[in-house]
Amino acid sequence: MDRGDVFSILAALVIVSMLVLLVRPPIAEAGPEAPEIPDPTPPVTISPTQTPGAPFEPTRLSYATGVWDYPLCRLPGNLTLYGGSDPPWKGTQKIIPFAYIEEGRGGITEVFHVPYAVWRLNCSVSSTVRPQAAHFRMALVEFESGTVVEGADLHYPGSIIKNVERGGKDFYLIVSVDDVDSYRITLETLPEYFSTPLG
Numbered sequence: 001m002d003r004g005d006v007f008s009i010l011a012a013l014v015i016v017s018m019l020v021l022l023v024r025p026p027i028a029e030a031g032p033e034a035p036e037i038p039d040p041t042p043p044v045t046i047s048p049t050q051t052p053g054a055p056f057e058p059t060r061l062s063y064a065t066g067v068w069d070y071p072l073c074r075l076p077g078n079l080t081l082y083g084g085s086d087p088p089w090k091g092t093q094k095i096i097p098f099a100y101i102e103e104g105r106g107g108i109t110e111v112f113h114v115p116y117a118v119w120r121l122n123c124s125v126s127s128t129v130r131p132q133a134a135h136f137r138m139a140l141v142e143f144e145s146g147t148v149v150e151g152a153d154l155h156y157p158g159s160i161i162k163n164v165e166r167g168g169k170d171f172y173l174i175v176s177v178d179d180v181d182s183y184r185i186t187l188e189t190l191p192e193y194f195s196t197p198l199g
Helices: 003-023
Strands: 096-103 112-114 119-126 135-142 148-155 158-164 169-178 182-189
Touching: 096 169, 119 135, 119 148, 148 158, 169 182
Parallel strands: none
Antiparallel strands: 096 182, 112 169, 119 158, 119 182, 135 148, 135 169
């Protein structure tokens, strides 16, 4: 390996680091709920491109502070209509996490864009103080129409997977928790969809 290759790799790593810092949104702080209308913010785009040699870093999603312009701001009354956990993906393919949210409280996330035709929500819930009372509810909402695409209603700690076959759109999550220490929702896809995004 000559010096030109080393400098090219270092330059690529610096560029990727700068892009990660620009794309990663700041953590939202809870503020007073004033009736002012915030400026609309563009959705977070989850980019499938990665520089050779640089590991792919999933995007961290955070809660939005102003959701007055969202088409749906409350969870549907009966999330059990969306069923239990979907079956895991078959085969030995590598599962690629591309975004996640990790919290201990409920809320509504910022809008995010998913460019993959097939992906899934992998939810895990932890509760140690009162596990018998733990309750996790989640809805995936398509931003444009306000349609609930997937939902989950989980009593007690545990995990649930929801497969989604709708991509190339903007989404957000509505989450409600009771007696939950923390939860993590990881957005995942498979290599064949990761390498051919819809846009």
